[in-house]
Amino acid sequence: MPELPEVQTIVSGLSNKIIGKKIVGIIEYRPGTVLFSGDLAGLLPAEISGIGRRGKYIIISTAHSFTLIIHLRMTGRLIYGKGENTFFRHLRARLNLDDGSRLYFDDIRTFGKIIICEPGKQYEPLTKLGPEPLSEGFNAEYLQNKIRSRPAPVKNIMLDQSVVAGLGNIYVSEILFRSGISPLKKASELVPDEIDRIIDATGKILIDAIQHGGTTISDYRNYNNEKGSYQDHLKVYAQQKCVCGVDITRIKQAGRSTFFCNHCQK
């Protein structure tokens, strides 16, 4: 499941591979993968002017033309190379670049999407995202105000992309463990010290995870088809025992697995 650290790893790796090259073709192998209603041929070729990230979205901009917005959802991969399509078992789309290289969009479960956003238009979901968790905007005052009237469990609230953008199931579990806060605790009942701990743990865990190239539980790969290594540093997600010796508890929240230590998290 690519979350912020995984998406950031892909974006950072791709930037010096694709910027300045021209997109000469966009091929869709599975209908519904590339979302666009217009004349694509009229927009190509288009020179890639930048690649960035907002939440879990990859944003590829072109000079004076359209923007590609890519979401990998759970099993999507965006891999750079020059090989044959047959190398990929679940190829859904491909971008052809002018030097013969390609960006392959491989996705087992097909939930991932590539949205072509025409010049001058904005992609609505991006406007609804909360602040970046590694930005100044994600601070104690912001979070306190945002969750004051939210009685839902803090785990659910942290997964809400309009509260903070880019966190998913793995990192929210890890952040709450590092914060020493139970995922079942009502967000509206968090005291200032707990808010501070969440902000602090969020930054430290995300930066650590980025430095390890993200987490590969099963499907995640970077732009070069390599796994991350942060899975070796997870404290609760998919773990059996806490460092304190107590068995990790596994429950369901908002339809997803939550892992926590009921001794270390209160």
Place this chain on the structure above:
DNA sequence: ATTGCTTCCTGAGCGC
């Protein structure tokens, strides 16, 4: 306004 349920989809793992 907020929350929760359903939907999309394939592969892995399990019991028999």
Place this chain on the structure above:
DNA sequence: TGCGCTCAGGAAGCAA
């Protein structure tokens, strides 16, 4: 060996 079942989950869409 192979079948059928369950599970994994991000976010949109909808209902309450």
